[in-house]
Amino acid sequence: MEARVEPGDGALLLPDPEDPRLTRRVEGLDHEGRRVETHVVHERPLTIFLNDQEIVTVMTIGDHPEYLALGFLLNQNMLRPDDEITGIDHDEELEVVVVRTARKTDYQQKLERRIRTSGCAQGTVFGDLMERFHEIRLDPTARLHTSWLYGLLKRINTTPSLYLKAGAIHGCALCERDRVLVYMEDVGRHNAVDKIAGYMFRHGLRPEDKIFYTTGRLTSEMVIKTVQMRIPILVSRSGFTAWGVELAREADLTLIGRARGRRFLALAGEHRLVYDAPLSAVEEREDPRTVRKASLPEGEAE
Amino acid sequence: MEARVEPGDGALLLPDPEDPRLTRRVEGLDHEGRRVETHVVHERPLTIFLNDQEIVTVMTIGDHPEYLALGFLLNQNMLRPDDEITGIDHDEELEVVVVRTARKTDYQQKLERRIRTSGCAQGTVFGDLMERFHEIRLDPTARLHTSWLYGLLKRINTTPSLYLKAGAIHGCALCERDRVLVYMEDVGRHNAVDKIAGYMFRHGLRPEDKIFYTTGRLTSEMVIKTVQMRIPILVSRSGFTAWGVELAREADLTLIGRARGRRFLALAGEHRLVYDAPLSAVEEREDPRTVRKASLPEGEAE
Numbered sequence: 001m002e003a004r005v006e007p008g009d010g011a012l013l014l015p016d017p018e019d020p021r022l023t024r025r026v027e028g029l030d031h032e033g034r035r036v037e038t039h040v041v042h043e044r045p046l047t048i049f050l051n052d053q054e055i056v057t058v059m060t061i062g063d064h065p066e067y068l069a070l071g072f073l074l075n076q077n078m079l080r081p082d083d084e085i086t087g088i089d090h091d092e093e094l095e096v097v098v099v100r101t102a103r104k105t106d107y108q109q110k111l112e113r114r115i116r117t118s119g120c121a122q123g124t125v126f127g128d129l130m131e132r133f134h135e136i137r138l139d140p141t142a143r144l145h146t147s148w149l150y151g152l153l154k155r156i157n158t159t160p161s162l163y164l165k166a167g168a169i170h171g172c173a174l175c176e177r178d179r180v181l182v183y184m185e186d187v188g189r190h191n192a193v194d195k196i197a198g199y200m201f202r203h204g205l206r207p208e209d210k211i212f213y214t215t216g217r218l219t220s221e222m223v224i225k226t227v228q229m230r231i232p233i234l235v236s237r238s239g240f241t242a243w244g245v246e247l248a249r250e251a252d253l254t255l256i257g258r259a260r261g262r263r264f265l266a267l268a269g270e271h272r273l274v275y276d277a278p279l280s281a282v283e284e285r286e287d288p289r290t291v292r293k294a295s296l297p298e299g300e301a302e
Numbered sequence: 303m304e305a306r307v308e309p310g311d312g313a314l315l316l317p318d319p320e321d322p323r324l325t326r327r328v329e330g331l332d333h334e335g336r337r338v339e340t341h342v343v344h345e346r347p348l349t350i351f352l353n354d355q356e357i358v359t360v361m362t363i364g365d366h367p368e369y370l371a372l373g374f375l376l377n378q379n380m381l382r383p384d385d386e387i388t389g390i391d392h393d394e395e396l397e398v399v400v401v402r403t404a405r406k407t408d409y410q411q412k413l414e415r416r417i418r419t420s421g422c423a424q425g426t427v428f429g430d431l432m433e434r435f436h437e438i439r440l441d442p443t444a445r446l447h448t449s450w451l452y453g454l455l456k457r458i459n460t461t462p463s464l465y466l467k468a469g470a471i472h473g474c475a476l477c478e479r480d481r482v483l484v485y486m487e488d489v490g491r492h493n494a495v496d497k498i499a500g501y502m503f504r505h506g507l508r509p510e511d512k513i514f515y516t517t518g519r520l521t522s523e524m525v526i527k528t529v530q531m532r533i534p535i536l537v538s539r540s541g542f543t544a545w546g547v548e549l550a551r552e553a554d555l556t557l558i559g560r561a562r563g564r565r566f567l568a569l570a571g572e573h574r575l576v577y578d579a580p581l582s583a584v585e586e587r588e589d590p591r592t593v594r595k596a597s598l599p600e601g602e603a604e
Contacts, residue, residue, distance in 0.1 A: 168541030239470030267330035
């Protein structure tokens with residue numbers, strides 16, 4: 001799938017806003033009563049199977065179903081990092097993706113427990129995610145230079161994306177120093193994270209020297225996922241929840257939120273920050289032409 | 303609970319950003335390396351029981367657990383509009399709320415089916431929600447005057463809220479003409495909707511002449527919930543997904559997105575719009591002092 005994209009600057013995979021399967025033109029009325037056309041993103045179901053067991057149906061834009069399935073299963077602890085994948089079959093018409101492993105899997109019991117104890121209010125399950133959280137040690141020697149951070153924010157904000165084209169979508173980026181390696185978007189913010197997790201697993205990218213960027217809020221769940229992926233630095237343009245901050249401090253994750261223009265706020269793992277960017281060289285505010293397409297900036301996706 | 307708030311202008315219930323249970327002060331480093339303090343919102347689990355059956359655990363800021371429980375159960379079709387509520391018990395320490403009905407309920411089978419057929423990717427279950435969607439007729443005679451719309455947007459944006467105080471939170475408002483009746487916030491955007499549904503049920507508010515506002519995106523799920531609540535007009539400052547637009551057109555829901563400052567876009571049910579506001583009287587952009595507190599505007603919550 002990634003053959004469709006020709007990423008520059010050393011990037012491995014970037015959004016493909018011209019993919020006709022991902023957006024649709026629709027007509028409507030604007031604030032002056034004029035008929036106008038606009039783009040909106042698609043949202044379609046994808047049912048993920050692990051071997052012969054149906055696991056979940058997620059709503060997604062539909063690109064990279066294989067990475068999404070792998071990443072979802074990994075982040076749910078249903079796939080193990082050392083699992084041998086014997087096949088991934090995607091049927092676009094049936095909207096189904098099947099991940100096959102050499103190991104025999106059975107999550108019937110786990111799925112039943114999930115409903116009884118946790119439910120699914122925020123898209124995944126705390127009980128499962130917390131199981132391993134406390135055992136994980138993040139690399140304390142990783143660093144985030146503010147010069148990298150400002151470069152990354154600018155790069156992410158100006159890369160052609162579905163967000164800039166149609167809005168109403170979340171974005172995540174896996175970065176190394178000042179390079180954006182993988183940039184994924186999805187209507188579900190957890191899908192974007194899961195697709196990156198799937199990509200890292202499939203291509204054997206190591207997490208210890210990476211920086212994770214998300215447009216979404218820094219909630220407990222987002223912190224748990226990042227820690228579980230062993231990435232020591234998490235950056236967002238959005239804000240924090242109290243529990244997100246608490247968990248990040250517990251895990252010594254560097255947690256940076258409200259990163260826009262020149263400003264940001266680090267509420268955990270501040271020791272990894274290296275303030276090397278002269279602030280006078282950084283624009284105080286983001287360029288509205290790229291970050292907010294006219295009146296199109298989107299609620300959740302900002 | 304609503305006794306804590308003294309809403310003006312005919313509002314019934316507004317956010318209470320001074321409630322000390324809802325936010326916490328935390329310390330961190332800003333972009334210049336200075337130690338700063340900020341507010342972050344709380345996020346805590348709440349487990350909802352229907353009679354003796356555990357239904358779900360949601361992550362919430364924790365205000366109005368009774369309305370949240372009622373609204374969640376209603377929007378999941380587990381409570382019927384004509385159900386007699388015999389009691390609602392909230393135990394703050396156990397983080398549990400129990401809704402009791404005169405009717406005997408049993409959703410064991412439904413809960414099991416949920417896992418098998420749909421999963422929980424976006425927080426609720428399509429299968430269940432769609433069941434009744436096609437039977438619902440929304441009031442075609444309802445109207446949305448643009449003068450009301452601009453008044454509502456201004457009122458919502460300037461009302462003291464957790465969003466203005468701490469960010470990273472979603473807001474929803476139930477409105478009638480140019481009045482904001484009930485304004486709820488939550489870390490989970492569906493919780494904010496559910497709390498309003500619970501309030502409407504508890505206080506017998508009729509839906510046909512109401513306008514629903516959300517900060518969240520206009521996805522399929524949001525459209526389905528609004529239709530299920532029988533509210534004919536849905537407004538958001540965020541954008542659309544293709545399926546959200548499609549379902550709104552099917553149900554003849556008036557769907558207005560990207561509503562900020564003077565601009566908005568109606569992609570369904572345009573016949574309910576009455577363009578009566580002279581645009582010259584409406585400010586082109588929102589006041590950054592109230593809408594975006596310094597650099598604090600939050601991703602998902604915008």
